[in-house]
Amino acid sequence: MIIEKLKRIPVSEKSKKRIKFCLIIFLITIAIAFALFTVMKYQVEGEKQVPFRIGKVIVISSAATTDATNLENEATQNSEENQTEDEAQTQTEAENYIWNERVVQTNDLYIYLDKDENYKKDQVIRSVKIDNIQILENVKLGKIQVYMPNSLDDGLYKYANEFLVNSSLTYKGGAADNVKALEIGNQGGCVCISFANVGLGDYKSNEAQEIEQGGSILSQMNIQNDDLKFKVSFDLIIEVEDKTYKTNLVFDLPINELVGQKETHTEIKDFSKTIYKRL
Numbered sequence: 129m130i131i132e133k134l135k136r137i138p139v140s141e142k143s144k145k146r147i148k149f150c151l152i153i154f155l156i157t158i159a160i161a162f163a164l165f166t167v168m169k170y171q172v173e174g175e176k177q178v179p180f181r182i183g184k185v186i187v188i189s190s191a192a193t194t195d196a197t198n199l200e201n202e203a204t205q206n207s208e209e210n211q212t213e214d215e216a217q218t219q220t221e222a223e224n225y226i227w228n229e230r231v232v233q234t235n236d237l238y239i240y241l242d243k244d245e246n247y248k249k250d251q252v253i254r255s256v257k258i259d260n261i262q263i264l265e266n267v268k269l270g271k272i273q274v275y276m277p278n279s280l281d282d283g284l285y286k287y288a289n290e291f292l293v294n295s296s297l298t299y300k301g302g303a304a305d306n307v308k309a310l311e312i313g314n315q316g317g318c319v320c321i322s323f324a325n326v327g328l329g330d331y332k333s334n335e336a337q338e339i340e341q342g343g344s345i346l347s348q349m350n351i352q353n354d355d356l357k358f359k360v361s362f363d364l365i366i367e368v369e370d371k372t373y374k375t376n377l378v379f380d381l382p383i384n385e386l387v388g389q390k391e392t393h394t395e396i397k398d399f400s401k402t403i404y405k406r407l
Contacts, residue, residue, distance in 0.1 A: 175404045178373050179251035180316060180366055182399045183242035189382035190391035191343050193229035193331060194287050227333040231345060232287050233270070233325040233356055235381040239364065243316045251368040252314040253301040258321055258362050261295060264378070265359035269351065271327030272358055277307045277320060284308070285322050297321055323360055323381060342390030353385045365407070372407040 241256065263272055274293040278286040284307065285291070299319045302311035312319050331345055339345065346356075361378045384392040 175373060175406055177244070177247050178366075178404045179244055179247045179249070179368050179371075180241045180253060180373075181244050181404075182364070182375070182377075182402060183240045183316075183397070184399075185240070185377075185379075185396045186238040187379065187381070187383050187394045187396070188236045188238075188391060189234065189343075189384070189386050189394075190341075191231060191233045191346050191386070192341050193339055193345070194232050225332045225334055227331060227335070227339055229331050229339065230326075231328045231331050231349065233328060233343075233346065233382075233386070234285070234287075235323045236285070236320060237322070237379070238318055238320045239377075240318050241312070241316050241366065251371075253312060253316070254314075254367045254369065255298055255300050255365075256312050256319050256367070257296055257298045257365040258293075258319065259296040259365055261293065261362045262360070263358060264361050265357075267325055267356060267358045269328060269355040270325040272360075273324055273326050275322045275324055276310065277322075279308050284320075285324075287324055287326065293321065323358075325356060325358075340390075343386040343392070344388060344390060346387045351387060353382075353387050356382055356386065366404075373404045374407055375402050375404045377402075 239258075241253070261274055266272065273287075274297075275285055275287055275291050276293050276297050277284050278288075278291050280286060297310070297319075299307075299310050299312040301314035302309075304313045305311065305317040307318065307320055328346075328351060329349065331339065331349055333339075333348075357380065359378065359380050361376065364375050364377055366373045382392060383394045386392050
């Protein structure tokens with residue numbers, strides 16, 4: 129009876145418009161909430177499926193002597209320009225050492241990309257870029273510089289100005305890995321980059337034996353492990369045939385204590401929480 133009476137109550141045109149307006153507002157609110165939820169979920173989870181993922185990262189930290197003329201060390205250059213006569217005399221005496229070598233502490237990163245077998249469409253890598261390189265926490269002693277592999281025959285890295293990386297480093301997709309040519313296999317492979325501390329100073333000695341390369345030389349210079357620690361961040365941008373994906377990586381380097389050891393070798397395999405986003 130009550131329902132039948134309510135049905136008989138006339139609804140004015142003004143009330144109809146008000147109900148229609150409220151319904152529209154309600155639907156718009158639901159749509160905005162759903163859109164915001166989708167965006168927030170994407171920011172947290174990223175892409176569910178990507179054609180290539182980081183399989184592992186190998187970090188090798190060590191130390192070596194190198195020709196000081198190869199290094200871009202502004203602090204050293206400025207001090208040489210402003211040195212006094214006494215300091216110049218001390219420098220001349222230092223040239224009489226049997227060993228007077230610049231020491232570089234190196235952190236080489238090898239990033240391996242694997243093909244995701246669950247990705248339904250066949251893709252090939254067009255390029256991989258290491259971009260937006262930032263030193264989040266700097267060393268207590270020295271100066272961090274970033275280097276690409278060199279194109280010469282003697283070793284993978286040469287710490288010379290011509291191989292400095294300013295803000296990004298790009299590897300092109302190729303038939304197979306060729307790090308010296310900055311190429312990565314288009315079905316997956318390895319890209320590498322080196323973060324080097326070039327401002328630790330010189331190793332000076334009158335002992336005739338050969339200098340032992342590696343982290344052992346750091347202990348002879350009274351350098352502590354805490355002096356070497358820094359944090360670096362960069363984006364890894366993977367371009368395939370029709371899409372581009374980006375993820376961010378952060379590393380505390382050197383990962384393990386290096387002073388007194390020849391080198392440290394760390395293999396990181398857990399990238400389950402790595403988020404990939406489409407550009």
